[in-house]
Amino acid sequence: MNADLSEIAVSRPTLRRLPAYYPFLKQLREQGREVVSCTHIAEHLHLDPTQVRKDLAATGIVGKPRIGYHLDELMTALENFLGWNNSQEGFLVGVGNLGAALLGYDGFAPRGLKIVAAFDNDPGKIGQTVRGHRILDVQKLPSLARRLNILIGILAVPAPAAPAAAELLVDSGIRAIWNLTPAYLTVPPEIIVENVDLSASLAVLSSRLAASMQR
Amino acid sequence: MNADLSEIAVSRPTLRRLPAYYPFLKQLREQGREVVSCTHIAEHLHLDPTQVRKDLAATGIVGKPRIGYHLDELMTALENFLGWNNSQEGFLVGVGNLGAALLGYDGFAPRGLKIVAAFDNDPGKIGQTVRGHRILDVQKLPSLARRLNILIGILAVPAPAAPAAAELLVDSGIRAIWNLTPAYLTVPPEIIVENVDLSASLAVLSSRLAASMQR
DNA sequence: TAGATTGTTAATCGATTAACAATC
DNA sequence: TAGATTGTTAATCGATTAACAATC
Numbered sequence: 001m002n003a004d005l006s007e008i009a010v011s012r013p014t015l016r017r018l019p020a021y022y023p024f025l026k027q028l029r030e031q032g033r034e035v036v037s038c039t040h041i042a043e044h045l046h047l048d049p050t051q052v053r054k055d056l057a058a059t060g061i062v063g064k065p066r067i068g069y070h071l072d073e074l075m076t077a078l079e080n081f082l083g084w085n086n087s088q089e090g091f092l093v094g095v096g097n098l099g100a101a102l103l104g105y106d107g108f109a110p111r112g113l114k115i116v117a118a119f120d121n122d123p124g125k126i127g128q129t130v131r132g133h134r135i136l137d138v139q140k141l142p143s144l145a146r147r148l149n150i151l152i153g154i155l156a157v158p159a160p161a162a163p164a165a166a167e168l169l170v171d172s173g174i175r176a177i178w179n180l181t182p183a184y185l186t187v188p189p190e191i192i193v194e195n196v197d198l199s200a201s202l203a204v205l206s207s208r209l210a211a212s213m214q215r
Numbered sequence: 216m217n218a219d220l221s222e223i224a225v226s227r228p229t230l231r232r233l234p235a236y237y238p239f240l241k242q243l244r245e246q247g248r249e250v251v252s253c254t255h256i257a258e259h260l261h262l263d264p265t266q267v268r269k270d271l272a273a274t275g276i277v278g279k280p281r282i283g284y285h286l287d288e289l290m291t292a293l294e295n296f297l298g299w300n301n302s303q304e305g306f307l308v309g310v311g312n313l314g315a316a317l318l319g320y321d322g323f324a325p326r327g328l329k330i331v332a333a334f335d336n337d338p339g340k341i342g343q344t345v346r347g348h349r350i351l352d353v354q355k356l357p358s359l360a361r362r363l364n365i366l367i368g369i370l371a372v373p374a375p376a377a378p379a380a381a382e383l384l385v386d387s388g389i390r391a392i393w394n395l396t397p398a399y400l401t402v403p404p405e406i407i408v409e410n411v412d413l414s415a416s417l418a419v420l421s422s423r424l425a426a427s428m429q430r
Numbered sequence: 431t432a433g434a435t436t437g438t439t440a441a442t443c444g445a446t447t448a449a450c451a452a453t454c
Numbered sequence: 455t456a457g458a459t460t461g462t463t464a465a466t467c468g469a470t471t472a473a474c475a476a477t478c
Binding site for chain 2: 009010012015016017018019020023024045082083088096097098100101104105107108111112113151152159175176178182183184190192194195196197198199200201202203204205206207208209210211212213
Binding site for chain 2: 472476477478
């Protein structure tokens with residue numbers, strides 16, 4: 001577990017923005033650049049330069065006046081701060097289309113999440129191999145989760161199955177649930193639930209579109 | 216297009232919370248209840264009652280002191296405000312696992328987004344039928360988008376293909392892009408981009424988990 | 431009526447943005 | 455040196471929460 005992540009409480013907005021800086025920095029690095037200023041980053045991502053400076057400061061990086069930040073240093077600071085060098089293992093529950101997409105997505109491992117096993121309750125799926133992962137019977141989840149000391153559950157089951165699956169995860173000693181279903185989960189207060197809320201995102205999209213059409 | 220959506224500028228946080236109220240209200244309605252108070256909603260969703268009251272006020276709903284809100288009225292107000300009764304049509308670009316999951320997901324139509332066509336550039340996929348949708352050649356997208364006056368593009372291609380796909384959408388007259396890829400899109404300022412940012416969500420999850428483990 | 435709840439105004443809190451000294 | 459940029463403090467802005475009158 002990365003100590004940096006919780007050394008100082010970093011605001012939620014900052015935490016959400018930090019991962020977005022990385023791809024741009026990587027791109028600059030690939031172009032051969034060695035340093036970058038906040039102004040430059042802010043311009044590209046349509047943010048305020050001061051905000052970028054404060055966000056980056058959260059990672060502990062120190063820049064040079066008149067120069068900016070050393071790219072390699074900055075990228076390493078981001079990786080360390082976000083725990084990307086310190087992977088957590090997670091179990092995926094539900095291997096439908098979304099689950100299969102998650103299994104096949106190669107962007108999680110470099111961002112500190114390693115999916116080590118995938119579970120389903122469909123006898124037609126159990127035993128099959130999807131994207132290199134053998135699908136296991138969800139009944140085996142509790143014992144395996146305790147044995148491997150898994151802390152993260154990734155929920156990708158159909159909405160109606162979500163509450164029961166969440167309960168199973170909690171009973172298996174999992175501490176955090178990444179909820180990719182539209183269901184609202186009721187769990188004990190010590191369990192962390194992070195919702196990927198497509199409805200919310202869609203509502204913002206619709207509203208912004210409506211507003212732009214009116215002009 | 217629903218006028219309510221842009222009548223008064225509603226704050227982003229409110230807009231993001233509103234869709235989450237609905238499933239709880241629906242559940243209460245199915246249990247035969249006819250009214251609900253803010254206190255009750257707030258308790259269930261772990262929010263502040265005043266916040267709930269202000270959020271709901273944005274939809275134009277009027278409650279009754281000592282009673283609360285009439286459930287049917289409140290649900291209708293939410294549906295209208297969020298444009299759920301006034302569907303927009305969208306094109307899906309990219310029918311990999313994620314795209315297939317989106318095509319199969321029945322939660323978009325009731326939330327105002329109807330996927331009317333799906334596109335891919337893989338000759339092996341074009342012509343095939345996925346979840347009842349025939350996959351079309353992405354080269355046909357521009358003419359079809361203009362003919363049907365499509366305003367929303369849903370981007371579910373692999374990250375490296377995202378910038379080109381976004382450009383195609385923009386050139387096809389699309390006004391809003393729902394970006395489900397991890398790529399950062401650079402588009403003209405009048406184009407609305409709404410990112411479903413899994414990295415950001417994952418960063419928050421990791422950070423909260425790290426903080427909770429330290430205690 | 432008494433009391434729970436709404437609607438609204440005021441206070442607080444936290445994040446963003448502006449200003450500016452320090453520095454290379 | 456001059457000037458661009460960092461780091462930081464102060465000001466502003468906006469969202470959340472508290473307080474309370476109105477109401478059924």
